[in-house]
Amino acid sequence: MTADHVLWPPRTAARYRAAGHWRGQTFGALLTSLAAAYADRTAVVGGDTRWTFAELDERAHRIAAGLLSSGLAPGDRAVLQLPNIPEFLPVVFGMWRAGVLPVFALPAHRRSELRHFAAQSEAAAVITVGEHERHDHAATARAVASDVESVRRVLLVGSDEFAGLAATAPRELPDPDPAGVAFLQLSGGSTGLSKLIPRTHDDYLYSVRESVRICGLRPDSVYLAALPVAHNFPLSSPGVLGALHAGAATVMAPRPDADTAFRLIEAERVTITGVVPPLAAAWVQAAARTGRDLSSLEVLLVGGAKCGRELAERIGPALGCRLQQVFGMAEGLVCYTRLDDPDEVVLGTQGRPISPDDEVRVVDPDTGADVAPGETGALLTRGPYTIRGYYRAAEHNATAFTADGFYRTGDLVRRTPAGHLEVVGRAKEQINRGGEKVAAEEVENHLMAHPGVLDAAVVAVPDAHLGERTCAYVVPVAGAAPTGPQLRAFVRERGVAAFKVPDLVQVVGEFPVTGVGKTSKRELRAALAALARKEP
Ligand code: J2J
Numbered sequence: 001m002t003a004d005h006v007l008w009p010p011r012t013a014a015r016y017r018a019a020g021h022w023r024g025q026t027f028g029a030l031l032t033s034l035a036a037a038y039a040d041r042t043a044v045v046g047g048d049t050r051w052t053f054a055e056l057d058e059r060a061h062r063i064a065a066g067l068l069s070s071g072l073a074p075g076d077r078a079v080l081q082l083p084n085i086p087e088f089l090p091v092v093f094g095m096w097r098a099g100v101l102p103v104f105a106l107p108a109h110r111r112s113e114l115r116h117f118a119a120q121s122e123a124a125a126v127i128t129v130g131e132h133e134r135h136d137h138a139a140t141a142r143a144v145a146s147d148v149e150s151v152r153r154v155l156l157v158g159s160d161e162f163a164g165l166a167a168t169a170p171r172e173l174p175d176p177d178p179a180g181v182a183f184l185q186l187s188g189g190s191t192g193l194s195k196l197i198p199r200t201h202d203d204y205l206y207s208v209r210e211s212v213r214i215c216g217l218r219p220d221s222v223y224l225a226a227l228p229v230a231h232n233f234p235l236s237s238p239g240v241l242g243a244l245h246a247g248a249a250t251v252m253a254p255r256p257d258a259d260t261a262f263r264l265i266e267a268e269r270v271t272i273t274g275v276v277p278p279l280a281a282a283w284v285q286a287a288a289r290t291g292r293d294l295s296s297l298e299v300l301l302v303g304g305a306k307c308g309r310e311l312a313e314r315i316g317p318a319l320g321c322r323l324q325q326v327f328g329m330a331e332g333l334v335c336y337t338r339l340d341d342p343d344e345v346v347l348g349t350q351g352r353p354i355s356p357d358d359e360v361r362v363v364d365p366d367t368g369a370d371v372a373p374g375e376t377g378a379l380l381t382r383g384p385y386t387i388r389g390y391y392r393a394a395e396h397n398a399t400a401f402t403a404d405g406f407y408r409t410g411d412l413v414r415r416t417p418a419g420h421l422e423v424v425g426r427a428k429e430q431i432n433r434g435g436e437k438v439a440a441e442e443v444e445n446h447l448m449a450h451p452g453v454l455d456a457a458v459v460a461v462p463d464a465h466l467g468e469r470t471c472a473y474v475v476p477v478a479g480a481a482p483t484g485p486q487l488r489a490f491v492r493e494r495g496v497a498a499f500k501v502p503d504l505v506q507v508v509g510e511f512p513v514t515g516v517g518k519t520s521k522r523e524l525r526a527a528l529a530a531l532a533r534k535e536p
Helices: 010-018 027-038 053-069 088-098 111-121 137-147 160-165 201-214 232-236 239-246 258-268 277-287 309-319 343-348 394-400 440-448 484-493 521-534
Strands: 042-046 049-052 077-081 101-104 125-129 153-157 181-186 196-200 222-225 249-252 272-275 299-303 322-329 332-336 359-363 376-382 407-415 421-426 430-433 436-439 453-463 467-476 504-507
Touching (some): 010 201, 027 088, 027 239, 042 053, 049 053, 077 088, 077 111, 077 137, 088 101, 088 181, 101 111, 111 137, 111 181, 111 196, 125 137, 137 153, 153 160, 181 201, 196 201, 201 239, 201 332, 222 239, 222 258, 239 249, 258 277, 272 277, 277 299, 299 309, 309 322, 322 343, 332 407, 359 407, 376 421, 436 440, 440 484, 440 521, 467 521, 484 504
Parallel strands (some): 042 249, 077 101, 101 181, 222 249, 222 272, 272 299, 467 504
Antiparallel strands (some): 042 049, 322 332, 359 376, 430 436, 453 467
């Protein structure tokens, strides 16, 4: 344990090593061995770019050397915000070889979020693109650099400066410690801003390796990265890292819509991809009238939010592939239905954990006692790839983890006799907007920064397309009359991801629930959510 990271107790770590879960390999060393085994095979495709494993390896070596000669040092953190472009891979592997830790931001993140990631990690750099989907990422990155003192560099992939860096002569670099932290992922957040999730080479590679096996990736598989690739799901379940690990090709989709995805599936003979439920529903609809040949597609992973039974049943027939449900989290635990599971399990559950050493408890949220088999309870977990603490978050860790190291996922689940988990709800103060996670408190804080707002409570309301969307109840200060559109614009202009801007705003004289006058925000949110579910 260091002040920054809470890692596994030494005896537990020794057990994971003895079991062969942790193999002492870094991501950089993995790429070296992949380049030897699959040199001339295609590693990644996107736009006009098509790189073999050997080319990817060479590029990652050059970028590693370039990052170090441009003033970054091993152990530095850098906020990385890249869309689905082939460069993502050599940049990330270059950072890993240099020992620079990526903090994986999503393209949707804006100034206030990037500022938080940079400040929280004391990042030395922001690495992004100039412009993407009509957003000036370069300007946002420069703004973050002016906000956060530790940020010394803004590096734009695609710029001449970056091309120069990527042409640096490769050199031998010391391999980082495989038991050390390789990167920081982002939590969905529930109490305020996203927490940073420290993942090690050892633990993450274990989850990737097992995901490859469970999802049946082979060297001749082709993985389509449809979701934003820095997210834990398309990164590692089995994701682009799983595809690489298997010697398979990755195709970077610039956008996840059916037209784009189907065009790439046909052109590149994609065999496997992963989507969130609303996207799966859109693809199912579009498949009925597409002229594209989707016959190469074997497996569609669906996760990030609950895939309802009705949608689950339509996926196989509509897309001509096998559905694989995945219930995962950037903190660790990933559950999959298996490719040879009976239909009942594939259609009706979110699968079972990757590892025999994943410990799962389903407990009464109030007492913490294990519930009877088959009953619903709060999911706790610990294991060989689930973190023991967030980065630099001692206070939060005290409640997010049990004293004996179980992570409180905030999910309500039921476990079938055969050990499959069904996600039935959530106890955390988070809205799952079709897989995109919104922390109620973060949005409330943005709303309350408005001079006309006295109090705000953000809750989930059911939505036919997204599963849930956000509704903000707002109480104005006396004499003020902010409108919904004004408040939405206000939140947007504070620099947040568009998916966090409240979908609905209800400006009310007082919170329209009785009996919760001076109770906690949690109870208020629960009462408002119940009310919102009743109202159309
Ligand atoms: C219901 N809720 C789900 C599912 C995630 C693979 C897949 C997804 C993620 C992910 C991931 C769900 N049904 N099938 O990291 O590697 C909700 C739960 C969970 C939270 C985690 C991966 N799959 N969820 O979604 O860190 O509430 O990771 O705790 O973004 O998403 O969110 P996140």
